[in-house]
Amino acid sequence: MATLQRPALSPMRQAEISRNTLETRITVRLDLDGSGESRFETGVPFLEHMLDQVARHGRIDLDVRAEGDVQVDNHHTVEDIGITLGQALASAWGDKKGLARYGHACVPLDEALSRVVVDLSGRPGLFMEVDFNRQRIGQFDTELMEEFFRGLANHAGITLHIDNLKGRNAHHQAETIFKAFGRALRMAVTPDPRMAGFLPSTKGML
Numbered sequence: 001m002a003t004l005q006r007p008a009l010s011p012m013r014q015a016e017i018s019r020n021t022l023e024t025r026i027t028v029r030l031d032l033d034g035s036g037e038s039r040f041e042t043g044v045p046f047l048e049h050m051l052d053q054v055a056r057h058g059r060i061d062l063d064v065r066a067e068g069d070v071q072v073d074n075h076h077t078v079e080d081i082g083i084t085l086g087q088a089l090a091s092a093w094g095d096k097k098g099l100a101r102y103g104h105a106c107v108p109l110d111e112a113l114s115r116v117v118v119d120l121s122g123r124p125g126l127f128m129e130v131d132f133n134r135q136r137i138g139q140f141d142t143e144l145m146e147e148f149f150r151g152l153a154n155h156a157g158i159t160l161h162i163d164n165l166k167g168r169n170a171h172h173q174a175e176t177i178f179k180a181f182g183r184a185l186r187m188a189v190t191p192d193p194r195m196a197g198f199l200p201s202t203k204g205m206l
Contacts, residue, residue: 015091019084023076024068026084032092032189034061042066042081044074046140047148050178051081057107058182078144082151089156093189096120101200103188107180112167114176118184119159122206126153128162130177134170142170145177158188 013032038055040048055062068077103118132142153160167173
């Protein structure tokens with residue numbers, strides 16, 4: 001993984017959020033207009049591998065530091081990283097004026113194929129249909145994928161649909177999900193010059 005350079009924060013498209021509880025201490029720093037660089041220190045190697053896919057395919061610079069009670073298990077750390085990443089995304093895109101709002105991607109990896117659809121709706125919701133063929137990928141519990149994305153969707157205020165359309169290898173299933181999420185997110189947060197200064201909503205708010 002590349003070393004993340006740390007430029008001065010812009011008030012528009014960058015954010016740094018820290019979240020400290022009795023179970024975890026998380027800091028997420030991101031740049032929506034980055035080049036896909038990433039740096040992680042979380043104690044959960046498989047999640048770091050997946051977040052690297054989001055950064056690389058979403059062209060988002062991402063720096064995640066976490067200390068959690070991984071001696072118990074990875075649940076609190078994974079969920080709280082999702083929550084903090086969601087808060088950082090919401091901070092970075094601000095009022096959403098001029099953004100495309102919607103994003104979607106289908107990504108294959110060998111036999112696996114996943115589809116992710118994102119709406120920066122302001123109405124948080126995760127709708128995830130994934131049947132992993134294993135309960136664990138290395139030391140990582142596959143059920144924690146849903147906890148991660150639920151925390152992210154709830155705190156970013158997005159509607160997120162995740163469907164694994166096919167796949168036999170659990171690692172491939174997971175990787176296609178995170179790659180597709182990165183690409184869908186990239187599409188949703190891209191400024192649309194036709195919408196400059198306007199919100200993509202008839203309500204006048206998102």
